[in-house]
């Protein structure tokens with residue numbers, strides 16, 4: 043018999059999603075703070091393998107993962123150093139510092155990585171979770187797959203915004219153990235390199251990436267959507283308007299793509315990830331003047347994505363590509379770029 | 382009669398004899414065999430610790446019946462023999478201890494009708510029927526949890542055949558990790574023995590499977606789907622779980638022609654394939670409400686013959 047339980051910590055309480063039906067065939071997996079899942083798992087596994095005996099952790103981050111590490115490290119009394127590239131929201135840096143993390147702001151992601159390598163070559167006991175290259179990032183989502191299967195049985199489609207790709211590829215991999223046909227839909231930021239577009243700086247935090255993580259398994263992905271920052275913000279406001287949920291911009295972008303997918307596939311069931319609340323990352327989705335000044339305000343969203351047939355096809359609005367479980371290399375991006 | 386040291390003195394007192402006769406009731410206990418597992422691996426328990434666990438697939442066409450006749454002498458006599466039924470003998474002693482009758486002995490008869498050498502969990506079946514018979518002889522009713530604890534003590538690791546409802550059972554520690562509060566859904570199974578020379582694994586000698594962290598995590602989605610499958614009474618979901626559990630465990634106790642068996646299952650439209658994770662039987666699982674059931678099962682039997690498994694048995698689990 044299952045009874046209700048009292049959780050021992052807010053971290054424990056955040057490790058499993060709550061499922062909320064948004065439409066007949068669309069269910070949101072909502073998280074208190076999803077990045078606590080890989081942060082907790084990676085540290086626990088390191089404890090088991092005795093890689094954390096010295097209690098010192100270093101990571102480079104521009105957002106949620108560093109914050110999640112800071113929360114877990116504070117609870118377990120680890121000393122955490124976070125190297126952030128310039129441009130990270132000052133409010134996030136304050137949150138990290140408030141949790142006791144030593145925050146250093148460096149020039150860019152490359153400098154952060156060089157620094158980590160230099161410091162680790164001097165101090166071998168310094169543990170580096172390395173979310174972009176650690177298979178235990180995606181490996182941490184087995185409990186999420188378990189929860190989805192327990193709540194819904196097999197589902198037809200999994201949709202989520204990608205940063206490291208850990209949540210989407212990890213959950214997708216575990217779901218496919220018992221349902222090979224699962225469709226995996228990735229939602230990327232316009233100007234992110236993850237699915238072969240060239241990098242444009244100034245993306246919103248969370249979704250997309252300026253470097254290529256090995257945790258993203260392109261060959262698992264059936265379909266890619268690219269969403270612009272202003273569309274993601276507008277979609278997050280729509281999620282609030284329709285469902286009263288105040289989630290972050292990557293949830294907004296995922297909501298946009300998943301609502302479209304679910305309406306196009308009325309006989310299939312889809313699950314969409316909403317990884318975080320809007321309060322964490324952005325001052326507000328509703329600061330109209332600030333957003334207008336930054337050219338990030340939209341009143342209306344397109345009703346359909348623009349269909350493209352190659353990652354490098356120009357588009358400055360919500361776009362969709364049938365990725366078809368291909369490798370990144372198979373798109374011959376280098377040749378395409380030089381032509 | 383020759384007296385051995387340690388045996389009870391001859392009873393002369395009439396009242397004592399009378400008491401003994403009243404108490405001497407033949408206890409009977411039965412237990413069905415099992416056909417390996419639907420799921421076996423490592424699982425998180427309520428404390429967040431990882432422990433070995435399994436979900437047993439009962440095989441109700443075979444049973445052990447145990448009969449226990451208590452005697453005031455402390456010796457335990459076992460038929461067919463104490464050597465052949467070492468674990469059952471131990472179970473009888475432990476049950477006597479548990480019911481605070483350490484001094485008593487008795488005669489234990491075991492009749493096991495499952496074919497020898499098939500590894501149908503005959504040791505747990507013997508052990509559980511023995512525990513039930515001893516308890517019955519003294520009109521004591523033991524809970525499934527109590528039976529489970531005694532069984533694990535008697536044989537180090539035991540399956541969960543003593544529970545009527547489906548449970549995820551910690552086979553080495555003897556507790557329920559998760560109870561599903563209902564039976565498995567109805568399923569039809571075509572079973573066969575992949576290795577007639579296999580006598581089952583001696584749990585004491587065979588080291589338990591050494592799962593890596595990602596293998597341990599992979600059992601979580603299986604557990605989630607199992608729970609949904611039991612809740613919805615959907616054999617299709619249970620079949621998927623069983624197939625994947627078999628696949629994940631294949632390297633620890635390989636079944637011959639495993640890939641062929643999986644392919645066969647898919648081609649004939651079975652819902653899945655299950656294996657004995659410490660035995661040699663394999664079962665192809667079918668949905669009993671499938672209107673092609675008989676045809677599919679016949680196809681399976683014919684195809685298995687082609688693969689070199691000439692003898693099959695058919696059984697059913699779950700309420701109809």
Ligand SMILES: Cc1ncc(COP(=O)(O)O)c(C=O)c1O
Nearest residue numbers: 203204205206207209248249292
């Ligand atoms: C707040 C937040 N957390 C997590 C993610 C997903 O991250 P990942 O792909 O690294 O698992 C996103 C992604 O877009 C996000 O915005």
